[in-house]
Amino acid sequence: MTAILRLLSFVLVVTLWAAAVENSSPKPEVLVRLSENRGGVMASEEVCTLVYANGQYRSETVSRRRGDTDLLRVAEGGLSEPALTELKEILNNSQFRQLTSPNAPRRLADPDVNALSVTVEREGVLQELNYPSKASRKGSEQILKPLLQWWQPVRKNPGKLVDTAQRTRCVW
Secondary structure (H helix, E strand, C coil): CHHHHHHHHHHHHHHHHHHHHHHHCCCCCEEEEEEEEEECCCEEEEEEEEEECCCEEEEEEEEEECCCCCEEEEEEEECCHHHHHHHHHHHHCHHHHCCCCCCCCCCCCCCCEEEEEEEEEECCEEEEEEECCCHHHHHHHHHHHHHHHHHHHHHHCCCEECCCCCCCCCCC
16 A cells, blocks of 8 residues: 555656646747648648747648548748748738638638638737638738738748658647
C-alpha cells in the first residue's frame, strides 16, 4: 500500500512539474491566421498560414486529387522586418478593422469552392472573417486585396519544409 502511495505521489509530482515547464515557455502571440480552400470535383487545395507577432510563421498546404492520397506540405519561416511591418499596417487599417463576415448562405454542394477565412487577434478578441465563396467577397474585395497580395509570396515561397510535421490546419 505504501509503495502504491509513493508511486502515485511521484506521478503527481512529475505531472505537475511537466505542466509547470510547459506553461513557463509561453507560445508566441498569434497575429493572424489565413486560410483558403479552393477546388472542384476532381481536385482541391487547402492552404493556411499562421503568422506570429514576432514574424515567425507556419504554412500548410494540402493538395487532393480524386482517387489519390492527400499531399501535405508544411513549411516554417520568418518574415523580413519590412514584410512584417506591411502586414501589421494592413491588419491595423481602419477599414480592415471594421470588416465583418457577409451573410452569404453556404451551399452544401458547390462545384467550384473558393472559401477564404481570416482571423485576427485584437486585444484578446478575435476578428473572424469568413467568405464561403469568391462572390461573397464582392463588398470587401478592395479592403482584402492588400492582404491577399501580401500573402502570395509567402504561399509561393513558404520557407523551410518540415518533413515530420503533422497537419494542424494552423489552429492555435
